[in-house]
Amino acid sequence: MQKSEALFTRAQKTIPGGVNSPVRAFKAVGGTPRFITKADGAYMWDADGKQYIDYIQSWGPMVLGHNNAQIREAVIEASYNGLSFGAPTEAEVIMAELVSELVPSMEMVRMVNSGTEATMSAIRLARGYTSRNKIVKFEGCYHGHADSLLVKAGSGALTLGVPSSPGVPANVAEHTLTVEYNNLDSVKEIFEAHGDDIACIIVEPVAGNMNCIPPVEGFLEGLRAICDQYGSVLIFDEVMTGFRVSRGGAQERYNIKPDLTCLGKVIGGGMPVGCFGGRRDIITHIAPTGPIYQAGTLSGNPVAMAAGLAALTQIKQPGLYDSIFENTQTLVDGFQALADKHNISLTTNIAGSMFGIFFTDVEKVTNYKQAINCNTEQFNKFYHGMLEQGVYLAPASYEAGFVSKAHDAAVIEQTLAAADKVFSTL
Numbered sequence: 571m572q573k574s575e576a577l578f579t580r581a582q583k584t585i586p587g588g589v590n591s592p593v594r595a596f597k598a599v600g601g602t603p604r605f606i607t608k609a610d611g612a613y614m615w616d617a618d619g620k621q622y623i624d625y626i627q628s629w630g631p632m633v634l635g636h637n638n639a640q641i642r643e644a645v646i647e648a649s650y651n652g653l654s655f656g657a658p659t660e661a662e663v664i665m666a667e668l669v670s671e672l673v674p675s676m677e678m679v680r681m682v683n684s685g686t687e688a689t690m691s692a693i694r695l696a697r698g699y700t701s702r703n704k705i706v707k708f709e710g711c712y713h714g715h716a717d718s719l720l721v722k723a724g725s726g727a728l729t730l731g732v733p734s735s736p737g738v739p740a741n742v743a744e745h746t747l748t749v750e751y752n753n754l755d756s757v758k759e760i761f762e763a764h765g766d767d768i769a770c771i772i773v774e775p776v777a778g779n780m781n782c783i784p785p786v787e788g789f790l791e792g793l794r795a796i797c798d799q800y801g802s803v804l805i806f807d808e809v810m811t812g813f814r815v816s817r818g819g820a821q822e823r824y825n826i827k828p829d830l831t832c833l834g835k836v837i838g839g840g841m842p843v844g845c846f847g848g849r850r851d852i853i854t855h856i857a858p859t860g861p862i863y864q865a866g867t868l869s870g871n872p873v874a875m876a877a878g879l880a881a882l883t884q885i886k887q888p889g890l891y892d893s894i895f896e897n898t899q900t901l902v903d904g905f906q907a908l909a910d911k912h913n914i915s916l917t918t919n920i921a922g923s924m925f926g927i928f929f930t931d932v933e934k935v936t937n938y939k940q941a942i943n944c945n946t947e948q949f950n951k952f953y954h955g956m957l958e959q960g961v962y963l964a965p966a967s968y969e970a971g972f973v974s975k976a977h978d979a980a981v982i983e984q985t986l987a988a989a990d991k992v993f994s995t996l
C-alpha cells in the first residue's frame with residue numbers, strides 16, 4: 571500500500587480530498603484509496619502491484635469487462651482522424667440509430683458528456699415542454715449533481731424539497747418534491763397537492779445509489795399511470811440500468827414505456843458519454859428545432875462515439891446477457907449461503923447484472939430507510955476483509971455492485987472463497 575498511500579498524501583495537496591469524485595476517497599469505509607494503474611477483464615491492479623477482482627467496474631460502464639479489445643481498437647482508430655471537430659459526424663447518426671433500435675421508446679436522441687448532463691437536460695426539457703416548475707424525485711435516488719437533483723426529503727416523506735448540499739439555493743430546491751421509493755401512495759399524495767405544477771417524475775427504475783433496490787411490483791406501472799393522469803413527463807434515469815439490467819434497460823425488463831430516458835455509463839464504453847431522448851413530440855422542443863436550449867462543445871465527440879459504438883455493437887449480439895445474469899445470480903446466492911453458514915444477518919437484491927448485499931435483519935430491502943439502517947460497521951469490516959483478499963467492492967454500503975462479461979464462473983468462485991474467509995472473521 572506504500573505507493574497508494576504516498577500518492578494519496580500527495581494528491582490531497584492539489585486535489586480536494588485527493589480525488590475527483592467524492593466516493594473514491596474511502597471516507598465511508600476509512601483507510602487509503604487504492605490508486606489504480608491498469609485494468610483488464612474482471613481485474614484491476616493498484617500502484618503497489620496488487621491485483622483485485624473488481625465489482626465496481628468504473629461504477630457501471632464496463633459491462634463487457636475492462637480494456638475490451640474492440641473498444642480499445644475503435645478508440646485508437648478514431649483518434650487518427652482527429653480528436654474533436656465541433657461539427658456533425660456520421661458516427662453520431664449511427665449512434666442515435668443504434669440507441670433508438672436498442673431502446674425503442676427513445677425515438678430521438680441527443681448526446682451529452684455525462685449522466686449529470688443527461689438528467690439536467692431532460693428535466694429542463696420536461697419543464698419547458700409542460701410549462702411547469704416542480705419535479706418529483708425519490709429519496710435515495712441519485713441523478714447526478716445538478717442543483718435541482720441534489721435534494722433529498724426532510725423528515726417527512728411529503729416534505730417540500732430542502733437543499734441537501736450547501737450551494738443549492740432554497741428557491742431552486744423548493745421545486746424538487748421528494749417522495750419514498752417503492753411507495754405509490756406517497757407519489758399520489760404529492761400529486762394531489764401539486765399535480766398541476768409537476769413537470770415530471772424522474773426515477774431510477776432500479777435504484778442503484780442506495781445500494782441496489784429493484785422496483786416492487788406495480789410501482790413503475792403506477793408512476794406511468796399518475797404521469798398520464800396529470801399530464802406530467804415520466805423520465806427514467808437509466809444511466810446505471812441502461813444496457814445493464816437488460817439489453818433495452820429497465821424499461822424493457824419491466825415493460826414500461828417512459829416519455830424520456832437518460833443514459834450514461836455503458837453507452838460510452840468507458841469514455842465520457844451520456845444521452846437523453848424519448849418521444850419525438852417532446853424532444854423536438856429542444857434547440858435548434860425548438861426554444862429550449864441545450865448544447866455541448868464536445869457532445870458527440872468522435873472518439874467517444876467510436877468507443878460507444880464498439881460497446882453497443884457487442885451488446886447487440888444475442889445471448890450476451892445470459893451468462894452475465896447467471897454469474898450474478900450465483901454470486902449473490904453464494905454470498906447469502908455463506909452469510910447463513912456463518913450466522914450473519916444478510917439479505918441480497920439483484921437486477922440483471924446489478925446486485926446489493928445488506929447487513930440487516932430485514933428480509934427484503936425495498937426502500938431508502940431500510941437501506942440506511944443497515945449495519946455499516948459490519949459492512950466496513952467485510953469491505954476491508956475482502957479488499958485484503960483481493961476483491962474490490964464499492965467503498966460504501968450504499969452502492970450497488972456490478973458484474974461484467976469477464977466475471978466468469980472461476981472469478982465468482984474465487985470471490986466466494988474470499989467471502990467465506992472474511993465472513994468467518996466478522
Ligand code: PLP
Pocket residue numbers: 629684685686687689712713714715774778779807808809810834835844
Ligand atoms: N444517474 C444515475 C442513476 C447515476 O447512477 C449517475 C452516476 O452514478 C448519474 C445519473 C450521474 O452520472 P455522471 O456521474 O456520469 O454525471
